[in-house]
Structure formats: C-alpha cells, structure tokens
Amino acid sequence: MTAAAAEAIADQKVFGGVDSHAETLHVAVISDNGGHLADAEFATTTAGYAASLAFLAAHGHVLAIGIEGTASYGAGLTRVARSHGYRVVEVNRPDRAERRRIGKSDPIDAYAAARAALSGRASAAPKDDTVAGIRALHNAARSAIKARTAALNQISHLLIAAPGTIRAAYGQLKGADRTDALARLRPTGDAVHIAVLTALKSLARRVKELTTEHDALTKALDTHVTQHNPGLRAAYGVGPDTAAQLLVTAGGNPERMRTEASFAALCGAAPVPASSGKTSRHRLSRGGDRAANAALYRIALVRMSSDTRTREYVARQTTAGRTKKEIIRLLKRAITREIFRCLTTTVTVPAIADLRPRRQAMNITLTAAAQHFGVWPTTISRLERGLSRDDSLARAYRDWLHTA
Template structure:
C-alpha cells in the first residue's frame, strides 16, 4: 500500500475517488473544497475493500465516492461500498485531451474521480446487480455468434482455395445445407484433400455446436428478460437480444435515467444540430452506447417491415420529402421514448393465454385464423404463444373467436 497523506479532521466532509484494476484499486480522498488529503492502493479482495473503506472513513465524513468501472473492475468495491451504506457514483474516464494535458497514473485518475464526485459531473447511480445475470448471458450469446461467424468465414475462404474437386462439390452449397454436408464428411484422397476436408469438417461441426449453444443461450436469455421486464420484451419488434441490450445499458435501476431525453442521449438517439449555411437540419448524436443505438436501429427495421402503424408513418414522412435516413432517425428517437417508459414504469401486458384454448375449442385451425386476418399462420402462432405482441390483432382475434 502506498499513500500520500495530508491530515484532515474526522468531522470534515470528504469525497472519495477510485481508479479500479483487475488486482488493485487506487483510492483517493479530497476535502469538500477540492484539496488533496490522501491516496492509497488496496487489493481487490474483501479484506482490501474493507481496508479501503476504513481508509476513506478515517479522513472524515464521506459524502460520495466516484468510481471508474462500476460494472467492470470496480464492481466488487462498488458492491461492498453500497452494502456499507456509502454513496457511490459512476465516473466516466477522463477524455483524451485532459489526459494529454495532465498525464495518467493511478493516483491522478483516482483524484480525478473524486473531483468528479465533488463537482457533480459524476452523478449517475452505478448499475445494480439485478441485470448481472442478463449481462452475462447476453455477452455469452454474442460471443457465440461472433465465433460462429468467424468459423463460417473460415469455411468460405477455405473453399475459395480448396482443390477443384472439393470446391466444385461444396462451393455451390449455401447456408445450413453446406454446413450439414461438411459436418458429415469422411475425408479421403491424397494428403492435401484429407487435410482440407478435415479442416472443413472440424469448422462445420464447430458451426453446428455454436448454433445450438446460441439457441440455448437465447432461450434462457429470453426467459430472464421476460421475467425481469415483461413490458419491454412484449413491445413490438423487441426480441431477447435487443431487450437484454437495453436492460444492460439502463443498468437495471430506473434512477440512473432522470428523463427520456437523457436516455435517448445515452443511446445516441438524441438529435443534435447539424446545420451549415443554407442547410438547416439535425442528425443523431454519435455518442452514447453504440450497442444500445444498434438495438434501437434493429427495432426500427422490424417495425418498418411489418408494423402497419410504422409503415403508414414511413409513407407519410417519405411523402413529405424526408430521406430514409432521416425517417429512421425520427423512428429511433420515438422508439427511445417508448423504451424509456418500459424501463422506468411497469407496463401492463395484456393476457393472451386464452387465445389458443379458445381457438382449439372452436376447432379452428391456424391456417383458417390466419386467412381471416390476411396474415401468415406463424403470425397467429407467435401471437398465441406470447412471442410477438400485437395488442390490436390480439383484441380483434379474441372478438372474432368469441363470435365464431
């Protein structure tokens, strides 16, 4: 442990700052007028966290502690400090210009975190543990997709350079047909053919295993997300992945987001001026959580393709002369507003458990029901199972079933 100490009164109000790492945390203490009091390094263990809090309390009454990485390296200290009744706020790392100006070291970053807590620049509550499981499942599912994509790309490039007999046989196959055929291979031929076919077989089996793994993770993730926030999951166009990303971005605790405008800014969906000369326009902010921004984009695409209200809105905006990019910008901002409501309030999800038994009691097939409403049978099936929410269709469908 290293420290630089300036004595302070035990009754003095102080602020703490923490620069977190995998094995250590560096803790700094400043007075309520910004004066440096002390800094020290502690281990990232239960004993180290207890010593760090004792170190902070020894210099006065701790008003708040600014912590870098409250949901990563600083998660352990954040959890311990909040359990001890200390107020923890999340601190973003200093921008590059400031780091170039004052340099970088653990004490410098810790004091910067403390000053951020003192000034109010850092005021966000840290993400709580209620979405820790969702975050873990989401990360695992995304890594499975990335590994699967890498294996598919390797198969494609191997076939580009494979011997002509292999390329002619398997190069024209696409998607699951190619993967299934390669996974069933029995490598034969000369040494080159055997080596290439063995590599292709191994990669194809890897793709199948990762596909099954991703499907299982997505199923579990869907259950967790639905249990945590059924209103969010039931919103039109919101799937397990997008719902999980929005919950991870929000952090599970609504008090992190004061207004829907702040949530839109957090997701990079807040309009900012982009005017110059005779051009008067806005664009979306390029800051914020880009993964959350991508989730809003995917929701917008789903609604543009299959939601009647959204399609009508897009048609009206296109007729008014707006480009597709501008329309998507407007949709993302509107979707961010809706998602904020789902994340911060309890949204009632209309029951649909009666739909399938009611249809079956009337001896009506999925095909007949789908034909009545001009949709695919899969649409009725997903509606009945609660996979896709469409309140208007659900009400109309129930009324039709009761009248049948």
C-alpha cells in the same frame, strides 16, 4: 490523537475517488473545498475493500465516492460500498485534454475521480446487479454467434482455394445444407484432399455446435429478459437480443435515467444541435452506447418491414421528401420514447394464454382464423405463443372467439 482532533475529523466532510485496476485500487480523499488529504493503494480483495472504506472514513464524513469502472474493475468495491450505505457515483475517465495537461498516474486519476464527485460532474448512479445475469448470457450468446460467423467465413475461404473436386462437390451448397454435408464427411484421397476435407469437417461441426449453443443461450436469455421486464420483451420488434442489450445499457435501476431525453442521448438517438450563424439544423448523434443504438436500428428495421403503423409513417415521411436515413433516425427516436416507458414504468402485457386453447376447443384452424382477419396463419400462431405482440389484434381475436 486527542479528543479535539478526533472530533474535528468526525465533523470534516470529505469525498473519495477511486482509480480501479484488476489487482489494485488507488483511493484518494479530498476535503469538501477540494484540498488533497491523502491517497493509498489497496488490493481488490474483500479485505482490501474493507480497508479502503476504513481509510476513507478515517478522514471524515464521506459524502460521496467517485469510482472509475463501476461495472468492471471497480464493481467489487462499488458493491461493498453501497451495501455499507455510501453514496457511489460513476466516473468516466478524464478526457485527453486534461490528461495532456496534468499527466497520468494512479494518484492523479484517483484525485480526479474525487473532484468529479465533489463538483457534481459525476452524478450518475452505478448500475446494480439485477441485470448481471442478463449481461452474462448476452455476452456469451454474442460471442457464440461471432465464433460461428468466423467458422462459416473460414469454410467459404477454404472452398475458394480447395481442389476442383471438393469445390465442385460442396461449393454450390448454401447454408445449413452445406454445413450438414461437410459435417458428415469421411475424408479420402491424397494427402491434400484429406487435409482440406478434415479441416472443412472440423469447421462444419464447430458451426453446428455453436448454433446449438447459441440457441440454448438465446432461450435462457429470453426467459430471463421476460421475467425481468415483460413489457419491454412484448414490445413490437423487440427480441431477446435487443431487449437484453437495452436492459444492459440502461441498468436494472431505472432511477439512473432522469428523463426520456437523457436515455435517448445515452443510446445515441438524440439529435445534436449543429447550428452556426444563420444556419439552424441538427445532426445525427455519433456518441452514446453504439450497441444500444444498433439494437434500436434493428427494431426500426423490423417495424418498417412488418408493422402497419410504421409502414404508413414511412410512406408519409417519404412523400414529405425525407431520405431513408432520416426516417430511420426519427423512428429510433420514437422507439426510444417507448422503450424508456417500458424501462421506467410497469407496462401491463395483455394475457394471450387463453387464445390457443379456446380456438382448439372450438375446432377452428389457424388458417380459418387467419383468413377471417386477413393475415398469415403464422401471424396468429406467433400471437398465440407470445412470440409477437399485437394488442389490437389480440383483442379482436378474443372477441371473435367468444362470438364465433
């Protein structure tokens, strides 16, 4: 290659596109005016990542790389490219209409990813690795509870068709009492009774083991979530599971979310215009991350049942003629606004570590403190242990302890 040609390539501005798979990456390069330059396939190994970046750089100055699956098959290349200073954007797979029009292959998808980076249609920064541990713990905890639910359902189905003596002995038991009784079984009787009782005992022991596993994972998840974002974890009605899901949805880098409205749309909590002609209305969004939407739904239910301000709001909206579904939609949108603030800014959580030692030093019982504020003793206990957050009650409680 002549010096002039090398200089021309160095001055050329290009965009990269990557179609990622479990074992291979297909990389395409286009010029800044959309012309196809080259494409090649590389392995999903350290050497393959280095070779793919060298392939891109050999065609000019890389302005951006569009990668499909930045949090799955393309995670390795995304990590390496960002560590080398390349701008990486997350690309969604082409929609069905485009695939029907131009077909489907690895080179086609790679060039489509490059064009998405060039046009600006793909502009979202990929998630960083700061929530990778939370994602792993959250997935493990969710899978444990799903397996536990499956085992409990199997126990119920076995008891329905079990011999009468077994059904009479264990069919009326519920919850942990039934699981504990079945786990202590010593199968006896004829061949059918022994087989059914053995299966029930195995399933019951599986339920107990999965319960213990889920509790341990939830405890570890709570620790990681609290360390990562104490303000989010301390928000009313936000538990370890919901906080983890919202962090996984948002990612650890808050710059991905430009506005609070975009985060609401990401969570499927933003009303979608559905107007036509003389009709002007909005409908509930059916898009976005449905797991994040489910987390918002659970937070809304907790607040509707135990938060005073939320209960008053629900009463006002009910009086105004809104249905429960509409009220929950409004609550999810309002909760999204609060969650966005917790994710993008540092929220100071009031200290509560001094409350319990001071109460105990003054020989004041939980019951006496609860009676003074007109709440249940468990409310004071959860406040002291940091299991629930109520800033106004915490301030009033601290003032009362100093003057009591």
